[in-house]
Amino acid sequence: MGLDITVLAVDWEHLEATPFEERLGLLEGAALPEDEIDWHAEPRKGWVFPAASDVPWCGRYEFHSTTGSYKPHFWAGHAWEDVRDFAGPALREQLNGFLSPLLWDEDETGLFPADPEPWRPRLLLACPPPAVSALTVHWALAEPLLESLREPFAVHAASPGRWIEDFDEFSVLLREWAVVVGEADRRGWGLVGLPQ
Template sequence: MGLDITVLGLDWGELERTPAGERLAVLEEATWPEDEDDDRATGPVPGWLVPASPRVPWSGRYTFHCTSGSYKPHFWAGKGWEDVRDFADPVLREALDGFLRGLFWHDDPLVPPMDGLVHSPSPSVLVACPPAAVNALTAHWARAEPLLEGLREPYGRHAADPGGWIEDFDRFDALVREWSVVVTEADRRGWGVLGLPF
């Protein structure tokens, strides 16, 4: 089994007002609601589910269309960006660096800080973006999106990985655009975003 990712949009103020010792249970409820129908046979419905749980009405859960819940496509999309970024238009490079660095491309080994939001025992956090960071990501995306198609040819030459998790530009583009759906909806609601490894 590999690493999974569950992406939650949350009212950050409500999460901060939740007693520290109860926050992990709240995140787990938003991830696996007690009242949710068992979707193991059919799989979860892709896109946003709001609220993520009736017990956490100030949350939403995003299910990616093409990743089966695995973190691997996100990791390999980050690797693809590393391979192609030096060949990208400088304006796109700056904007996409800002967008992806906040989500799944980590050009340094630091894990996003939680600043004590969830106390031990807690899962490692793959993505941690309070509302101000989500707003900044939305601005990065607005600059990157009109230029993204220009990455098609260099991606094919420098980052294509036939048979891999992110084998070509179309797969990269699809995953990045799904993250834009996550970020823009969270920003519209004034939410923060967490990516948890389950």
Template sequence: MGVGIEVVIVDWPRVESVPVDDREELLIEAAFGEAYSDDLFEHGWSWPVQPGADWYGRYALRNTLGSYKPHFWAGHRWDHMRDFVEPQVREVLDQFNDALFWHGLEDTTGARSAFSERTCTWNADLLLWCPPDHVSLIASWWRQAVPHLESLREPFTRHAADPGRWISTFESFADFLTDWGEVVTEAERRAWGIVGLRC
């Protein structure tokens, strides 16, 4: 299946209280320990119940089977449709998508992402690293974008749909964005960060 991703929201100070060389082990335990399920069709939150383990939550994105490929394909679809999206919606979704999975803002638009200079300071194999101050900004983009999701249907259908592949329909694209919106909204509510572990 190739590269996989496990999405976890974490209490940032709790992780940073651990020595740098021990953080990867801590995150792996959060992603694959008590809250983990090997159900490939799982969707939504898993929370630990052990005392003292209330510093993380794991989120399974629907229809991804734990693979990172849908992230690539969602970015590919966005790249093909974004020129046909209303400018104000395109601007916020450029930033939202780039922060989480697209990573093509500068290449495609010449603009720079708000987080293009960020560097992970943790010694861990991560595909995504979003401290709480980043999360609050990403969540604000989501709040601006979510009322306009239906307006993406026509440009997606005309310019990005590709039956038989990942994220092949508007519904799968909207579900993917909505799942990431759930992750950033919950992380912001708790003032936590988000990590995506490579697996």
């Protein structure tokens, strides 16, 4: 078993108004609402609003391309590290700005308890609404340049057998993150990524 990720769009004002000690538990319940899941149905992909009936100020995103595993996200970050120096300066700046908070950020919001066991984090990402808006801008500037990364990716980052094997898989995952970010920004909400 590996680490999975569940990404939630969260009304930040409701989150901040929730007692400190209850926040994480509520979000964990919204990420996997045991009593509301039909275990016999096909898994839903994309956005589910509300994530759970008792947390109507939260939506859950189910990635199409990852089956819930965190490994593709990790390997997308690794692939970006491999190819970053070969990207054009404008694309490098914008993808750094887009990917860094999503794949490598730590919770600096102060909204959640500190992780007692960093090797198994409680949070994989925490982006308040202003950070989500900034991500939207980074993506809008990066997306038209993304195709220019195809050839350098094939030379420096492609790795058959890895979770992100090639440029197409990399760009599919980035475009899914753009959907996640775009919807959260449209609502004026933040994002939280929980391990499962």
